[in-house]
Amino acid sequence: MMKQGDIFRVKIDNLNGEGEGVARIGEEGLVLFVPGALAGEEAEVRLVTKKKNYGVAKVVKRFCDSPHRVKPRCASFGRCGGCALQHLSYGAQLSLKKKTLADALTRIGGEREPRVFDCEPSPSEWGYRNKASLPVQSAAGECLRAGFYKPRSHDIVPYRGCDIVAPEIDAKTKEILSALRGTRLCGVRLNGKSAERETIREIVVRRARFTGETLLAVICRRAPSSAELKLLRGALREIEGLSGAVCNINESPGNFIWGEKSVPLFGKETMRERLGKFVFTFEASSFFQVNSEQAAKLYEYAASLALEDLPREILELYAGVGGMTAFLAAGGAKITAVESWEPAAKYIACNAEANGIKKITPLAARVEEAASELSKKNYGTVVLDPPRAGCDEKVVAALLKIAAERIVYVSCNPATLARDIKRLAEGGYELVHAKPFDMFPQTGHVETVVLMSRDKD
Numbered sequence: 010m011m012k013q014g015d016i017f018r019v020k021i022d023n024l025n026g027e028g029e030g031v032a033r034i035g036e037e038g039l040v041l042f043v044p045g046a047l048a049g050e051e052a053e054v055r056l057v058t059k060k061k062n063y064g065v066a067k068v069v070k071r072f073c074d075s076p077h078r079v080k081p082r083c084a085s086f087g088r089c090g091g092c093a094l095q096h097l098s099y100g101a102q103l104s105l106k107k108k109t110l111a112d113a114l115t116r117i118g119g120e121r122e123p124r125v126f127d128c129e130p131s132p133s134e135w136g137y138r139n140k141a142s143l144p145v146q147s148a149a150g151e152c153l154r155a156g157f158y159k160p161r162s163h164d165i166v167p168y169r170g171c172d173i174v175a176p177e178i179d180a181k182t183k184e185i186l187s188a189l190r191g192t193r194l195c196g197v198r199l200n201g202k203s204a205e206r207e208t209i210r211e212i213v214v215r216r217a218r219f220t221g222e223t224l225l226a227v228i229c230r231r232a233p234s235s236a237e238l239k240l241l242r243g244a245l246r247e248i249e250g251l252s253g254a255v256c257n258i259n260e261s262p263g264n265f266i267w268g269e270k271s272v273p274l275f276g277k278e279t280m281r282e283r284l285g286k287f288v289f290t291f292e293a294s295s296f297f298q299v300n301s302e303q304a305a306k307l308y309e310y311a312a313s314l315a316l317e318d319l320p321r322e323i324l325e326l327y328a329g330v331g332g333m334t335a336f337l338a339a340g341g342a343k344i345t346a347v348e349s350w351e352p353a354a355k356y357i358a359c360n361a362e363a364n365g366i367k368k369i370t371p372l373a374a375r376v377e378e379a380a381s382e383l384s385k386k387n388y389g390t391v392v393l394d395p396p397r398a399g400c401d402e403k404v405v406a407a408l409l410k411i412a413a414e415r416i417v418y419v420s421c422n423p424a425t426l427a428r429d430i431k432r433l434a435e436g437g438y439e440l441v442h443a444k445p446f447d448m449f450p451q452t453g454h455v456e457t458v459v460l461m462s463r464d465k466d
């Protein structure tokens with residue numbers, strides 16, 4: 010019987026979606042996740058966690074190196090759960106993402122030989138993120154500990170800098186943390202009840218590459234008193250180059266970052282970013298792709314698939330603030346853009362207007378609730394970009410009822426994408442091709458654009 014602390018010699022077969030090495034041990038072939046180990050490497054490992062169906066092990070000694078191994082750039086590599094692929098060359102990261110996608114389409118999607126294109130490299134391998142999001146806690150003897158979570162944990166590795174966020178965000182984040190430490194507000198307690206002053210849950214810093222506008226949101230578990238707001242304002246106003254700051258209040262216990270209410274601290278509440286020839290306005294809490302340069306490439310590609318044969322009517326689901334909508338509108342089609350977050354639907358309209366785009370009808374609704382109404386109309390193409398959970402079954406049913414000639418599916422999760430492709434294939438669509446885009450270099454995340462067409466038989 011295996012137990013924690015046991016030592017094994019293993020050969021790593023492949024990497025999982027988190028960038029961890031995967032090996033099998035024992036007669037029953039227990040799956041072992043080995044962070045930091047690469048495919049093809051042999052190592053002596055110690056079992057640190059044993060669950061019913063898998064184990065997690067730590068490398069004690071590596072006997073050989075993968076030819077794709079490179080020196081990780083970040084001093085927190087291995088301790089921080091953020092960029093698990095830093096030790097893999099960039100070319101090998103792209104190949105891994107293509108393979109991850111192809112495997113999901115085959116294993117979950119039931120596709121025999123899916124046509125998967127090469128992964129589109131990100132224009133920047135480092136410093137590409139336009140947003141940093143740091144959980145904040147109170148730890149023993151430390152009033153405000155902010156950073157990123159350790160792998161498989163809610164313990165924080167303190168922020169010492171991050172190489173995947175834009176350098177300007179990195180510099181600003183350090184200044185912001187130092188200013189917050191000068192107020193009387195502390196981070197929330199991870200285990201146990203937070204004391205009154207242990208208030209801050211998270212900070213989010215966003216910077217537009219194009220305008221340089223930088224917004225800060227301080228997310229609190231309760232509404233700060235007017236004296237606390239005064240302290241926050243006083244401390245944060247001192248930071249040069251912050252275009253604006255808000256305090257967002259999230260009293261809910263879950264892991265979701267944003268609450269419904271925000272109190273302005275100072276300056277602007279919105280920022281503007283350019284993607285391709287379009288400029289978009291949005292708030293600190295809006296969904297907006299974190300890799301602006303790569304987002305422009307992805308939207309252009311998705312629009313080129315959607316606009317072939319110039320459909321007259323396009324239905325776009327999960328539209329956010331209308332980033333992709335503008336690219337889709339370039340062909341002159343009429344677009345109905347559906348988004349559940351009401352303020353985002355408002356931004357779809359003003360972003361369209363600011364970019365001189367007509368013929369866009371924003372609809373603030375949950376797609377699954379609007380699905381049956383939407384399925385009464387005809388659309389040449391449906392474009393969808395759901396969150397990681399993919400589509401509700403009602404949405405797949407509506408897509409089958411709409412029966413558009415073509416579906417362009419943008420996804421940030423190969424597993425749910427493959428599940429939805431299978432459902433659509435059962436309803437008469439076929440997968441034409443899939444192309445991964447590297448939106449998140451140094452991490453295992455895979456973004457994909459898929460084209461499906463209605464089976465004509």
Ligand SMILES: C[S@@+](CC[C@H](N)C(=O)[O-])C[C@H]1O[C@@H](n2cnc3c(N)ncnc32)[C@H](O)[C@@H]1O
Nearest residue numbers: 296327328329332348349350375376394395396
């Ligand atoms: C992955 S984002 C894509 C946004 C946009 N296409 C873009 O590229 O910026 C998913 C969007 O779907 C929205 N959303 C989540 N669940 C939804 C639902 N059930 N119905 C409609 N929109 C939803 C989110 O608010 C978010 O803006």
